[in-house]
Amino acid sequence: MDTTRNTVLEAWMAEHGYSSNSLADAVNTALERLTGRPGGLDGSSVRAWKAGRVTWPKSATRRALEDVSGLPAVALGFVPRSRPSLPPATLQQQKDPDMKRRTLVGGIAATAAAAAAPGTSSLRRIGMSDVNRLTQRFAEIIASDHRHGGHLGIEQRAAALADEALNLQNAGSATQRVRSSLYASAAAFRSSAMWAAIDGRRYDIAKGHMREAQTLAEMSGDQAIKFRIWSHAGTLYRHMGRPADAFAANDVARNLHLTRKDPLFASLGLARQGAIHGAAHDRASTRRALDQAQDAMLRADPADHRPVWLLAFYDQAELDHLALSAYLALGDYPTAEFHAHRCLAALRPHMARSRAITTTRLAHAQLAQGDAETATATARQVPADAATRHARVSRMLQEFGAALRATAPGSTASQTWTEHTAGWKMSA
Template sequence: MSATRNHALEAWMEMHGHSSNTLAEAVNQAIGDLTGRLGGLDGSSVRGWKAGRVRWPKSATRRALEDVTGLPATALGFVPRGRTPSTPAPPQQKDPDMKRRILVGGIAAAATAAAAAHGPAAQRRIGMSDVDRLQKRFAEIIASDHRHGGQLGIEQKAAALGDEALNLQNAGNASQRVRGSLYAAAAAFRSSAMWAAIDGRRYDVANTHMREAQALAEMSGDQAIKFRIWSHAGTMYRHMGRPADALAANDVARNLHLTRRDPLFASLGLARQGAIHGTAQNRTSTRRAFEQAQDAMVRADPADYRPGWMIAFYDQAELDSLALSAHLALGDYTTAEFHAHRCLSARRPHMVRSRAITTTRLAHAQLAQGAADAATATAMKVPADTATQHARVTRMLQEFGAALRATAKGSTTVQTWTEHAATWRTTA
């Protein structure tokens, strides 16, 4: 019998911009994370999957592929040994929307098959255990973001998990509470995809994720995830140099009644407002916003329940990080350096990406005060993998190098930095 092409996998790869070689590399890395040893796949391995020559990859490879895509192997068109496909595979389509429907349809088929395997009912009951499983995957996305940030793989995985959460809406019967939670989970994943795109400076894609996340959040009614999405939107516009739009978006977040109920959310909204005012060169509003943010943080009760994404990153160190950004934009380099040191002293270990950003900003503040040697020593503390693989950090370090060459031209300090940056290029 001739092999049947795996159209579901092909659709996922094309939708997420993967070639056979790049997917093989991603799966090899995931195998390394699982087993401690990189996988040995190459483009021909993936082409074998797409052609249907390999219908059920080995267990470690299968698990790694599921980690990369955020989807079960059956939803990607693979068939367990001893089974045959119950329906013929659909023809490959050129329309992107159709590709998404093919993929989601594959997930639905897998969910239906799982339900049939557990009993005679046509549909299974979707409950909070399904939501809890998604929330665990969301926590993994958050942790990955804090370690790596801005990576295309994080964005793609978060988007795929959002699709999985949406698919559960049609995979069985559920209470209104569960349905609301599923929409909130889908919105949360989309907001993480949005943030990864922002952090990687892929703003057009981030805007698309934002629209989808906003619609899902409205259907969920979840105030916390609405806050996250609109607050991220404010940050996106700030990075794009559009402070008026940034303030408008951030105001949507700040005007949610959640901020009146919980001072910590109010504090985050005010701190991000202060960062926007810094970009807009409004010194008085910047100072007032951070004073109010600090006051709100003091009033926040640590014992109050908050979603995991909020607990994972917002604290005094993050407030100082935003103040550092604002005062750096204002040209108040002494105050910026103060906030940088205070931020770094309190940064939690898992905030790898954020520590690199703060360190780079500190180097800029020191260089602007004429301390070229100290600034260079600071910039050299940024880990090589972050310096080369995180778009925002890479750009900031390139700007640092340009400023250093302009202010200390011909010095041994410039030579030291040039040689150090060259080692990043050889190890990237």
């Protein structure tokens, strides 16, 4: 038996955040939807596909896998038994990651065309109840993100749910409204996967999620999710140290007509613009953007209907959090500390990730003002879980420790911090 590894499938799984076990679960779910009986796959089944021990799964399994992926089996590197080798196009995809990306996006478009074609047979009627179920799952992803931040598990769950939303397009007949809502749901989940990757400092992976989210958002026509994706793109480029790209991406979000209709969206766009100006060391523009963000927030009507992802995090505390980031980057440490205290006082209880990041930034602002003892006491308030498992918090605390040792070597504060972090290592 030819045991050449299926590198195309491996690449697709890595790109979409699937482990062997999670892909097996997704295919089992699709099998149950197709046949009415639960599938019997497990992680070892998928590992056999990747290893090349199984080059052409059974027909029902292939169909379920195609529903999960949105791609034909041959585009995932499988070889029909009647063929001695992969078709040239598939071989080329193994060598050319850009072609693989185009094939994935093409698969999304093909799914849309097939779903919209008149006379297409369907298994069932897809309705808003399916969309509402996905909306509930999206709320769960948002809640997990605010508690835990950029963990890989959140990214993987969001990516899998994006695929589930997309696969519903092929699962039956639906109205155009439902189809648009499904694309919006898929885009929303993909944007959450993108944000989890940003928060976990997995920037190359985040860019892949971003491209797919942008495609899906365009197919949905949903202005709010377009705003979220492009605003996240601005944050991605800001964290990557590319302010010009950050401005360009954030401007796409800010120029959507939604920001002219709803001051709260305008406020978020301006607040993130202020953070980018801070990273670019433009003091006057930073202050102007943040002042405008505050004015827009005060004009926003709390009674207006808004998406769950916006209501879950954007408020006065988040505006102060972005101002803290901006002024810390500018080196205006007293103003940064002011905004940190305001943010911490207003943060809602579920914002555990934001509290850890804000507390860490506050410690940096205090240390930069020469107060090593207070800064160390502040940094010690960061929970060990966030300090050791959240990529952004871990890196900022490592930088804090290095700055503390450089500015106050041999001090009581430095010794206290060393002992404190040693405790993290023992409990890890």
